[in-house]
Amino acid sequence: MVHDPALAIRNVTKRFGDFTAVDGLTLDVQVGTCLGLLGPNGAGKTTLMRMITGQTGLNGGSISVMNFDVTSQSRQARSILGVCPQQDNMDDQQTARENLALWAALCRVPRSRRKQVVADALETAQLADRSHERVTNLSGGMRRRLLLGRAFINSPKLVLLDEPTVGLDPQVRSDLWLMIDRVRRSGVTVVMSTHYIEEAERLADDIAIVNHGRIIARGTPQELRERHAGLEAVEYFGPTDVLDEIAAKAANAGLKSRRAGLSISVLGVEKVSSELLASLGRHSRRPTNLEDVFVLLTGEALDG
Amino acid sequence: MARFDFRSLPAIWTRELIIFKRYWPGVTFTAILEPLVFLFAIGLGVGAFVDEIDGMKYVVFVGTGAVATAVLFSSVFPGMYNTFIARVFQKVYDGILSTPTTTAELMVGEATWISARTAVYGSVPMLATIPFGLSPRWSMLLVPFTCFISALGLTFLGQYISGVVKVIDSFSYFQSALLTPLLFVSGTYFPISGLPDWFGTVSNVNPVYHCIELVRDSCFGTLSWSSMWNVLALGMFAVITGTLSIRTMTKRLIT
Ligand SMILES: Nc1ncnc2c1ncn2[C@@H]1O[C@H](COP(=O)(O)OP(=O)(O)OP(=O)(O)O)[C@@H](O)[C@H]1O
Numbered sequence: 212m213v214h215d216p217a218l219a220i221r222n223v224t225k226r227f228g229d230f231t232a233v234d235g236l237t238l239d240v241q242v243g244t245c246l247g248l249l250g251p252n253g254a255g256k257t258t259l260m261r262m263i264t265g266q267t268g269l270n271g272g273s274i275s276v277m278n279f280d281v282t283s284q285s286r287q288a289r290s291i292l293g294v295c296p297q298q299d300n301m302d303d304q305q306t307a308r309e310n311l312a313l314w315a316a317l318c319r320v321p322r323s324r325r326k327q328v329v330a331d332a333l334e335t336a337q338l339a340d341r342s343h344e345r346v347t348n349l350s351g352g353m354r355r356r357l358l359l360g361r362a363f364i365n366s367p368k369l370v371l372l373d374e375p376t377v378g379l380d381p382q383v384r385s386d387l388w389l390m391i392d393r394v395r396r397s398g399v400t401v402v403m404s405t406h407y408i409e410e411a412e413r414l415a416d417d418i419a420i421v422n423h424g425r426i427i428a429r430g431t432p433q434e435l436r437e438r439h440a441g442l443e444a445v446e447y448f449g450p451t452d453v454l455d456e457i458a459a460k461a462a463n464a465g466l467k468s469r470r471a472g473l474s475i476s477v478l479g480v481e482k483v484s485s486e487l488l489a490s491l492g493r494h495s496r497r498p499t500n501l502e503d504v505f506v507l508l509t510g511e512a513l514d515g
Numbered sequence: 516m517a518r519f520d521f522r523s524l525p526a527i528w529t530r531e532l533i534i535f536k537r538y539w540p541g542v543t544f545t546a547i548l549e550p551l552v553f554l555f556a557i558g559l560g561v562g563a564f565v566d567e568i569d570g571m572k573y574v575v576f577v578g579t580g581a582v583a584t585a586v587l588f589s590s591v592f593p594g595m596y597n598t599f600i601a602r603v604f605q606k607v608y609d610g611i612l613s614t615p616t617t618t619a620e621l622m623v624g625e626a627t628w629i630s631a632r633t634a635v636y637g638s639v640p641m642l643a644t645i646p647f648g649l650s651p652r653w654s655m656l657l658v659p660f661t662c663f664i665s666a667l668g669l670t671f672l673g674q675y676i677s678g679v680v681k682v683i684d685s686f687s688y689f690q691s692a693l694l695t696p697l698l699f700v701s702g703t704y705f706p707i708s709g710l711p712d713w714f715g716t717v718s719n720v721n722p723v724y725h726c727i728e729l730v731r732d733s734c735f736g737t738l739s740w741s742s743m744w745n746v747l748a749l750g751m752f753a754v755i756t757g758t759l760s761i762r763t764m765t766k767r768l769i770t
């Protein structure tokens with residue numbers, strides 16, 4: 212049986228003056244899946260998310276959330292959305308509990324259930340013992356957990372997470388991954404933008420790579436790797452001129468390569484002999500990864 | 516444009532209530548103190564030289580006028596500053612608009628809250644004038660309502676100004692070029708009849724004037740059918756500034 216997608220984005224365009232931030236973008240996200248949006252700074256990820264919440268207008272195309280059109284039925288769409296914005300917008304001077312209670316009210320959680328959902332969210336965010344602390348006194352990681360807990364408070368059908376773990380230490384990040392994984396497993400559809408390859412690989416069933424406001428590749432991490440980077444890569448280290456030479460030779464042999472500082476990765480090497488690779492110098496072999504795909508397609512390195 | 520849904524308002528009030536619970540002493544102190552200073556300094560100070568105006572003790576004249584001062588200060592300023600801070604510095608409005616709330620509901624929610632508060636603050640100078648010779652009467656109970664509808668339009672005006680300026684420092688232009696004249700050409704401290712005739716005409720577009728007229732008529736028992744014109748004017752003012760506020764804030768908040 213074929214379901215309507217949870218999120219259907221059709222040929223959507225957004226211009227800011229002369230600048231086109233989102234450029235005829237089309238994207239479907241199936242119910243119950245987690246989509247990772249990978250893209251360099253300025254690719255249009257946040258703009259796309261704001262279009263879904265009706266906070267940025269469309270210059271063309273259409274978007275629907277569970278069949279609610281975001282232009283004509285924005286309120287209905289927002290009532291089933293959960294949002295974790297890139298830029299923290301909590302009320303600093305209010306406590307964690309007050310922020311959540313306010314959110315429950317704004318999201319029209321029935322009055323009789325508010326106390327419970329607030330308690331649950333505090334539990335999820337592991338902030339039950341800090342619930343009376345003003346947000347301004349919470350650490351960056353705690354704030355982020357609260358922001359994420361807030362996004363789930365209305366039992367949304369689709370959650371939008373805009374770089375949910377940006378700028379956090381690995382411990383906090385893996386706490387947040389647990390939170391995200393839990394909602395994902397409960398069948399909620401997730402759209403998550405990120406700069407962290409590991410985050411995408413751990414959480415996303417499906418990846419869309421965005422650049423200049425367009426989707427330039429789409430598939431499971433496995434598919435993307437095989438399609439664009441092959442199965443295996445070898446890495447060479449050395450001074451720039453040596454690396455230049457290796458790049459040229461690899462290209463001659465029909466192989467793609469990518470540079471990162473003082474190393475070069477030659478991709479899809481399962482297709483060539485190990486003698487050829489050895490002739491280029493000492494190297495180490497590894498499976499290809501999403502980062503290879505990302506850099507090949509966008510020409511930009513990722514942080515993290 | 517989504518239809519206005521009144522069910523969005525309680526959540527907006529909830530937020531304001533939480534903030535108010537924390538800051539009410541400061542907010543209340545300034546809201547009440549300023550008009551009282553005017554009342555005593557001008558009412559008693561000038562009152563020592565001016566005995567009566569329009570047949571009433573000067574201090575009573577100013578005391579009832581100070582109601583409008585309180586209304587202006589406790590509506591326009593929160594409309595300007597709170598709205599600017601929540602939108603620009605805290606980004607709180609950005610968050611609220613990702614929930615099923617519209618810009619119109621957000622602005623109306625904020626304005627009704629501030630106006631309700633102003634209904635209380637505005638009545639204080641009136642009460643403070645009673646010991647100086649203002650005799651209590653039942654129609655004074657209408658004063659909080661007058662304060663509320665006056666504050667509604669003025670708060671919307673404040674919100675509109677906050678959407679027009681780029682930086683918070685620009686508020687001082689509006690303060691001196693718009694708010695001060697509104698206050699002085701309204702009949703707070705001296706009757707407009709003392710000014711050239713055309714001031715009388717101009718004052719009809721001044722909400723503070725209509726507010727004072729209604730307050731004095733309620734306090735002195737002189738309400739009449741013509742008071743309806745004052746009510747209507749305040750209502751029209753609120754509709755116009757409310758529309759301006761919602762339009763401007765939508766432009767600022769929805770990119
Ligand atoms: N309100 C706006 N006015 C003008 N330009 C804008 C506006 N919002 C976004 N842009 C531009 O649109 C482009 C896409 O921005 P967006 O924030 O969507 O990128 P992003 O993919 O989220 O980037 P990042 O990874 O840095 O968060 C950028 O070039 C940005 O400068």
Ligand SMILES: [Mg+2]
Nearest residue numbers: 256257258297
């Ligand atoms: Mg972004």
